Amino acid sequence: MTSITLWKPESDVIVHQALGKSGEEASELAKILFRCVIQGLDASDPGTGKPNREALWEEIADVEAALQWLREVIDDEFDCDRADRKLNGFRRWQKMLEADARQGEPA
Template identity: 60%
Template sequence: MSDITLWLPESRTVIHQALGKGAEEAAELTKILARCLIQGLDASDQKTGVPNLSALADELADMEATIEWLFELLPLDVDTHNSRAGRKLDGFRRWKAMLEAHAHG
């Protein structure tokens, strides 16, 4: 039995494009997150002069819009998404408290 299978692209045009935009915007968000890590939030793009923090806000907004669009288009369970996101955010907040306690401990 072959481990090679036939893959075909998503056939629904709008969903195909929305998935592609999701990947593109995720990559743009990844790029500015990396720049903020290696240059700092207070630095600016040397070519455009745009502050890293402003660029991060733009890409977070783009990602947020893309996520909302995907939830509009795809048959996803919004309640499951919301409860998962809530648990994730709660975990981030508890982690923040742990990191702060560690830094001051």
């Protein structure tokens, strides 16, 4: 039998809204990231003509702001070491991708 747990919304209204806004802005960032993937970073929204790159930077700014607010209201416990490890991993992956691409080049 599946266990059921009584879940209730975050009770602190400020924390509730900061969490919600962060999620909303993260989803807006995800939307433009996927548009850049499928249309190209330097393409434009066919409906509005807005460049994807411009929309991407707007949503990055929105997410940065929302996360900064969230960090302020939930007592910042940002793990700089974890972020550094993650960034170093991405940079190592980039070097691997670049090396792999060079292998495909004509000699």
